Every structure is written in structure tokens, then in C-alpha cells.
Amino acid sequence: MEQLKVKAQEIxxxxxxxxxxxxxxxxxxDSQPTEITLAVALIFLYPTATYLELGYSPIMDVLGPMxxxxxxxxxxxxxxxxxVRASFITFSFYLLxxxxxxxxxxxxxxxxxxxxxxxxxxxxxxxxxxKKEELHRKNG
Amino acid sequence: MxxxxxxxxxxxTLLGSAGIWKYAxxxxxxxxxxxxxxxxxxxxxxxxxxxxxxxxxxxxxLKEANKELLALTQKVAKLETENSFLRREIDILKRN
Numbered sequence: 655m656e657q658l659k660v661k662a663q664e665i666x667x668x669x670x671x672x673x674x675x676x677x678x679x680x681x682x683x684d685s686q687p688t689e690i691t692l693a694v695a696l697i698f699l700y701p702t703a704t705y706l707e708l709g710y711s712p713i714m715d716v717l718g719p720m721x722x723x724x725x726x727x728x729x730x731x732x733x734x735x736x737x738v739r740a741s742f743i744t745f746s747f748y749l750l751x752x753x754x755x756x757x758x759x760x761x762x763x764x765x766x767x768x769x770x771x772x773x774x775x776x777x778x779x780x781x782x783x784x785k786k787e788e789l790h791r792k793n794g
Numbered sequence: 795m796x797x798x799x800x801x802x803x804x805x806x807t808l809l810g811s812a813g814i815w816k817y818a819x820x821x822x823x824x825x826x827x828x829x830x831x832x833x834x835x836x837x838x839x840x841x842x843x844x845x846x847x848x849x850x851x852x853x854x855x856l857k858e859a860n861k862e863l864l865a866l867t868q869k870v871a872k873l874e875t876e877n878s879f880l881r882r883e884i885d886i887l888k889r890n
Contacts, residue, residue: 708795713804746811753807758795778818785819789826 685783689729689737692744692777696722700751707764708754718747734788741781748773 700722701715708714721743728740752770755761761770833839 711795711800712797713800742811742815745815746808749811750804750807753803753810754795754800757799757803778814781815782818782822785822786826789822793826793830 680779681783681786683783685780686729688776688780689725689741689744689784692748692773692780693722693725693729693740695773696725696744696747700747703766704751704754707760707766708758711754714747714751714754721747734784734791737784738781738788741777741784745774745777745781748777 697719700718704711704714704718721740725737725740725744728736748770752761752774755764755766755770761768
């Protein structure tokens with residue numbers, strides 16, 4: 655019985671360490687690959703999916719890909735404040751898609767399903783990471 | 795969905811995302827400030843800064859000592875030369 659308790663505590667400690675490591679990676683790791691993925695999805699996937707599922711919308715189908723291109727431009731420029739701005743715009747577009755799908759009642763029934771929420775979450779995480787990096791560089 | 799609804803939803807979402815981001819940004823700033831304050835009062839950090847200053851001072855002192863050592867070596871070499879000439883002169887005088 656005692657051995658089982660010790661083993662359970664060991665497993666708990668190990669899981670906690672793994673969880674903390676994941677949290678640290680999520681908060682502090684380099685976010686450029688995520689930003690590029692989000693930007694590419696915004697350029698190609700975003701207009702295609704919204705056009706096929708919601709119909710034509712100039713805001714999402716024209717401005718969305720432009721925001722994606724801007725995000726790629728900022729990532730390649732290595733300018734932090736520009737990246738923060740671009741990530742905020744990207745997050746806004748993914749949030750807009752989520753709200754549109756929710757408004758149309760398609761968030762839980764369309765083929766893209768909860769994917770928009772995942773993209774929202776991911777883009778917000780990326781935005782927070784870059785802001786943290788910016789603050790860290792300012793404060794030293 | 796008509797255009798007006800789309801525009802209204804877009805504006806509302808933009809305002810909402812701006813609000814969310816402002817809140818999150820303020821929290822991040824507060825956390826960063828707290829961390830900075832914590833670091834400025836942290837004994838380990840203060841000790842490290844103190845050590846860094848000491849290393850800088852010692853480095854400066856070492857460079858000055860090196861300069862002085864070089865000057866002294868030059869003086870010794872000069873004096874040795876003078877000494878050897880003087881000895882030679884003394885020898886000549888003794889012989890005479």
C-alpha cells in the first residue's frame with residue numbers, strides 16, 4: 655500500500671513537471687513557425703473555407719489574405735512591434751470567423767467545426783508570446 | 795448574410811478583440827513590472843551585480859598594474875646598463 659502511494663506521488667510529480675515544461679514552451683518558445691502557419695492558413699484556408707461555408711464576404715475573403723501577407727512580411731522583417739501588430743490583426747480575423755460562424759449557427763455543424771476556436775486560441779497565444787518577448791527585451 | 799450584418803459583426807469583433815488584447819496586455823505589463831521589481835530587490839541579483847562591479851574594478855587595476863610593471867622593467871633595464879658602464883669606469887679609474 656505504502657509502495658503504491660509512493661509510486662502514485664512519483665507519477666504525479668513527473669506529470670506535473672511535464673505539464674510545467676509544456677506551459678513554459680507554450681509561453682516562451684519561439685513563435686515564428688506558428689506565426690507563419692497562421693499566416694499561410696489565413697491566406698489560403700481562411701478565404702476558401704469561409705467562401706464555401708458562409709458565402710462571399712469581402713471583409714473575410716479579401717482583407718483576410720492581405721492580413722496573412724502582412725503577417726508574413728512582419729515575420730520576415732524581424733521587427734517585434736510590427737509582429738505584435740500583425741499578430742493582433744491575425745487574431746482579430748480568426749475571432750471574426752468564429753463570431754461569424756457562431757452567428758450563422760455553423761460553429762458546431764460545419765466541416766471546419768471547432769477549428770476556428772483552435773486557430774483563435776493559437777493566434778492569441780502567439781500574440782501574447784511576442785508581447786512578452788518585447789517586454790522582456792525592453793526591461794532587460 | 796447581408797453586407798450590413800457583416801460590417802456590424804466585423805466592427806463588434808474588432809472592438810471585442812481590441813478589448814481582450816488591451817486587458818491581456820495590461821496584465822502582461824503588470825507581471826513584467828513585478829518581475830523587474832522582484833529582481834531589483836533580489837539578494838542573488840544584487841550579489842551578482844556587486845560581483846560584476848568588483849570584476850570590472852579588478853580588471854582595471856590589473857591593466858594599470860601591467861602598465862606600471864612594464865615601466866618598472868624599462869627602468870630596471872636602464873639602470874642595469876648604467877650600472878655596467880659605471881663599473882667599467884670604476885675599473886678604469888682603479889687601474890690608473
